[in-house]
Amino acid sequence: MGKQYTLGCLSLFDGSGDPTHISGSSISIDSGIEVSGNDSGSFYEEFQSVIRFDPTVNVTSKCVRELLSWVGLNGQCVGTGFDITKMDVITRRIADCQNPLDGTPHIRDRFENGLLTLGSLGVDRQGDASLTMVLDAITDGSNSPIARTDGVALPTPVVAQRFAMGLPAFGGVTFPDTENWSLEFGLTKTEKSPGLGSIYTDSIGVLTVRPTLTIRNRDISKLTNALLEAVASSATHLNTKLQLIARKNAAAYEDFGDPVHVGITIAGLLTPQNILNAASNQRSTNELRISASTDVSGNAPILFDLNSTYDTTPP
């Protein structure tokens, strides 16, 4: 029987080279390889060359607080001299009855240079919050952006966190009947292209950050006639807040007074997107959107407080 693998964990190395191992829900590494022919006009292609090798790593994880402590709204460079010096993806080999495992049967994919950016953060009323992020791996100038080692041990300990939806407030009004919300971080990056004489991407940077928050809400009366007449309302860091409550192992939640929860404030423009979505014998909902923007002092449009207590009366 052949070898089989499953997801192990994600490891981030800090500026001192010390790793933190973080659990993930799913990780996908795409090669980004591009192959092109010679446009000869012949019936069959005669010539194939690899013109680009551009790996990207897509991560989905419930470890929201841990990952946001490493990667900020603007993204985070990975490489020597940065706050993250490298990133590993560990794939765990599955034991089967025919092939007992030896000590180090697992696989490590290592990325020593690149850019980590946030994708989205969302939570449903009953589910766990989930964060996605992307690593655009680049070359150090000569080596491949990815290095695979077959035969490593599983790292320990692995950080595992879960967060539930907390009571949010938008424009100074609490929304206890929120069904779900999703925050798209909306980063655009520079176009990736290989360095001269190379198939590896040699540079990547963030161009713009344009986050949007979408809120689906059961209490359609929260969308008032005043808001409809005004079409939009102002959201500020002082009146708009999302909260994530840390779940506790072998219990329900961490103590609300402990600074282990996540608070997120947003500045921007609050608009109704879907005024009413109703069907017979089903619960009606509506949808609000906040298009986030900076303020006069230049504060980021989204502020994370990763050492927040849970506020039962936000904002």
Place this chain on the structure above:
Amino acid sequence: MSQLTEKAVRVFACCGKAPKGVDYLDSDELARVAALLNDDGLLVEGGAESLRLLLIEHYERRKATVAELEPPIVGTGVDHPFVESEVDDEPTSIEDEEE
């Protein structure tokens, strides 16, 4: 977490940066970063630009430290046997030629 660190973490958040970076600030940098926070928990005027300039200095210092820790690699190529130049083999004077 000290009050200075808390403030510095908040300043980093206000500038879209992850709090991990605060761990590497020295005490002087920490105080300078913390001073960029207003009482309302948001940046003072010009705070974002001040942090940017401070971090440029900070990362230059960090890069220099990394460079010190990682001395340049020398002599990595294959050792080539010493080859005498043709010039050395040639006679250096008319007298040599005569010999």
